[in-house]
Amino acid sequence: MTPAIDASPHHQRLIRKLESICDLGPTEVRALAALPMYLKDVAENADLVSQGEAPVESCLVVEGFVCRYQLLKGGGRQIFSFHLPGDIPDLQSLHLHVMDHSITALTPTRVAMIPHAALQDLIRDHPVVAAAFWRDTLVESAVYRAWLAGIGRRTARARIAHLLCEVYLRARSLGLTRGRRFDLPITQPELGDSLGLSAVHVNRVLQELRREELITSEGRYINILDWHGLKRAGEFDASYLHIMRDPAD
Amino acid sequence: MTPAIDASPHHQRLIRKLESICDLGPTEVRALAALPMYLKDVAENADLVSQGEAPVESCLVVEGFVCRYQLLKGGGRQIFSFHLPGDIPDLQSLHLHVMDHSITALTPTRVAMIPHAALQDLIRDHPVVAAAFWRDTLVESAVYRAWLAGIGRRTARARIAHLLCEVYLRARSLGLTRGRRFDLPITQPELGDSLGLSAVHVNRVLQELRREELITSEGRYINILDWHGLKRAGEFDASYLHIMRDPAD
């Protein structure tokens, strides 16, 4: 699993992420490790890419927590997805040139910028990598569907429980958890904007989940006390994440 | 635009669809026209593919109206997308082998089944077609995001208006409209299941839109009386559909 090739930590992040959703051979790992990229630090609440832009490079999240969102007429905000280290949240700009939404850093974040040209070359020469990237965007679609089902048809309680399960498993597949504990560095207003709820209601439901001893939270960290209970509360079935390899700690 | 090659009507549908979202050269058109497929008729309300299956062929919608949905514990249903002739709603099964949702025919439908192996060959030999398919799945993601923003943050009225705008434009880009009139062969309960609303409320809002003279409806047909008014009501901005070529009737 650990590539024999020496690759920088940010290359490793990308490789680990892709290995969590598909099989890579040594050739592909080598090609990924050779991908040109340069690091960039981004402040909290700064956009990585903004709606309307047509980026010529994509950003790989190396450290931090990132989200995709859109501001609506009328002042509302909808968050569409969260991204962890290893994700390339604007990979799609390779084919959809003008961004129909923005991507922003929810914490101080380090990204690695990869020129589109380099990605195009990589995809042309390595069909397995092309398939991996495509597959990654398809998993993202599956996550959108899960969110749609939640916002459209589930109670606030189920939506929140579902999101906690999802972020926990995704973080775990990347080796970012410690036992049942994981970092969720987002505020309650942000949670609300992702789940179609008000911050006030998010707060009340979180209290309820704590009262029922499904979770505890200490600052930015969530501790899952009752994994099965939380899954039940969120009607959670992990198969949509299509995770192939999960260290399970 | 009209391919010089003689291709069957169902091949033409696929080619027309892909040309609505990207540029194809004569080589690609020829390759698409040679794609092996066989026709299959599907009854109203019959699943084309069901959750849990791992299909080895994908279906191209040739005629009819199809949706992607999931049944939830508790009896609810969420519809994730609608598909028109030219769409391959389960193209994703090429990379996500087990279906995390189902696809069903909302009207009597004719589909053309294409073996995955043939699609894999096509993609391997024709990078432009591979890009087109990937792009198509990315546009689908963009549509999911638009729905998420609607269900999460917009009123019932805006959601319904937005959906009408979306289906109208997609149908128009495929040459399936007559002026401002288009076929929307779905029931109010189905509309509700796609927008996270009850059938009763859908009914009331549709009446409101008719009262305001934004639309009229005759049976399964919707007539847009006031396109700009409808767009305004739905806070609709078409750019997320990434339509490149639109006959505009």
Added chain:
DNA sequence: CGTGTTATTGACCAACATCAAACTTAGTGG
């Protein structure tokens, strides 16, 4: 003609939003 969806209407209700204020926390600069 029945018979089974679909559309429509009305009465009532609940989940969640909104508003406003108090409290907590983290960060900042003197």
Added chain:
DNA sequence: CCACTAAGTTTGATGTTGGTCAATAACACG
């Protein structure tokens, strides 16, 4: 190390969008 500030969290009171239930009317289809 301590005010000071800004942001986030918590609480309570009140409001509203849209859900649920139930009944009737319109259709479509065999």
